[in-house]
Amino acid sequence: MSFEEENEAKASFDDVYVAPTPHGYIAAMAESGYQIGEQARRYCAAAARLLKERNGAALPLQMLDVGCSYGIGSAFVKYNCSFDEMVAFFATRAPADYRAACAATRMWLNITPPACRIRTVGLDSSEPAIRFAVDAGLLDGGIARDFELAGARPTESERAWFRGCNLLMSTGAIGYVTERTLDVVLRDLGKEAPGEFGPVAVVTILRMFDVGPIRKAFEDWGYAFTAVPGVRLPQRRFTDAKERREVLAILHQRGVETGAWEDDGRHYADLYVASAPEHLDVLLSRMTSVHGTDDDGGKSPFIHR
Numbered sequence: 001m002s003f004e005e006e007n008e009a010k011a012s013f014d015d016v017y018v019a020p021t022p023h024g025y026i027a028a029m030a031e032s033g034y035q036i037g038e039q040a041r042r043y044c045a046a047a048a049r050l051l052k053e054r055n056g057a058a059l060p061l062q063m064l065d066v067g068c069s070y071g072i073g074s075a076f077v078k079y080n081c082s083f084d085e086m087v088a089f090f091a092t093r094a095p096a097d098y099r100a101a102c103a104a105t106r107m108w109l110n111i112t113p114p115a116c117r118i119r120t121v122g123l124d125s126s127e128p129a130i131r132f133a134v135d136a137g138l139l140d141g142g143i144a145r146d147f148e149l150a151g152a153r154p155t156e157s158e159r160a161w162f163r164g165c166n167l168l169m170s171t172g173a174i175g176y177v178t179e180r181t182l183d184v185v186l187r188d189l190g191k192e193a194p195g196e197f198g199p200v201a202v203v204t205i206l207r208m209f210d211v212g213p214i215r216k217a218f219e220d221w222g223y224a225f226t227a228v229p230g231v232r233l234p235q236r237r238f239t240d241a242k243e244r245r246e247v248l249a250i251l252h253q254r255g256v257e258t259g260a261w262e263d264d265g266r267h268y269a270d271l272y273v274a275s276a277p278e279h280l281d282v283l284l285s286r287m288t289s290v291h292g293t294d295d296d297g298g299k300s301p302f303i304h305r
């Protein structure tokens with residue numbers, strides 16, 4: 001079954017992905033109990049810390065968020081925002097008018113000290129989402145392109161952005177984004193200054209998707225790619241009975257056991273990491289060291305069964 005066929009089973013949020021401001025997206029995600037970005041935050045932040053430690057201050061830390069929407073991963077990793085904070089900000093403090101929303105967001109970020117020194121670049125097929133994220137200061141750089149389209153090739157300046165990034169993250173986007181986009185990105189990722197550690201990736205993938213083509217894309221570019229043992233993250237609730245029925249049918253057809261997971265009415269994703277083969281063990285151990293903890297070291301309220 002292809003990603004296109006699997007996507008048919010999922011509810012469509014296409015309208016809110018392309019609005020001029022994030023209000024509709026954030027509200028729709030809150031409504032559906034969307035939480036995968038926040039769930040993945042501690043793992044992306046741990047990978048960032050690892051790169052910083054290994055590369056030292058000389059190599060800048062630069063993250064590429066693939067399928068970034070309005071710069072959501074950057075808000076999580078760079079600014080350590082919680083999803084609830086974003087929901088509250090866009091519901092009450094960010095005006096609907098584009099310019100006013102950008103100005104209010106910039107002001108909000110100005111009083112939110114970055115959690116770590118990191119530059120963030122986003123890639124998304126939604127031109128309005130990228131424009132807002134850059135204009136509002138959520139992203140340092142943005143690439144509005146759809147590399148799933150047949151024959152789509154990156155420009156030299158887009159390739160330069162990819163070469164400058166040494167951390168790839170992606171939450172909630174695989175399925176829309178497939179091996180076609182990854183093939184474009186991984187060709188150049190981190191090539192500008194790989195350091196001793198090389199680039200790493202932290203990616204969530206819904207269990208309904210066949211991970212084989214994604215694994216192959218990473219392996220074709222020399223990465224070791226693996227699921228982080230014991231980490232399974234809730235993404236959002238099924239929007240209706242039809243979505244639930246069709247997603248469960250796909251999972252069961254593939255022989256995936258859903259009793260302890262999707263049967264509770266939610267999509268679940270597994271967490272995958274990729275790195276140079278010789279660094280995979282240390283990357284995995286960083287992932288498991290933040291497993292089950294909040295960023296502040298407290299016990300996670302989230303599910304890691």
Ligand SMILES: C[S@@+](CC[C@H](N)C(=O)[O-])C[C@H]1O[C@@H](n2cnc3c(N)ncnc32)[C@H](O)[C@@H]1O
Nearest residue numbers: 017037067069072124125126148171172173176
């Ligand atoms: C569920 S949202 C996830 C957004 C964000 N990563 C998060 O977790 O909040 C999926 C995103 O994938 C983007 N997308 C869909 N097709 C894409 C493509 N071909 N290339 C890049 N991004 C795409 C959508 O525009 C949307 O922003």
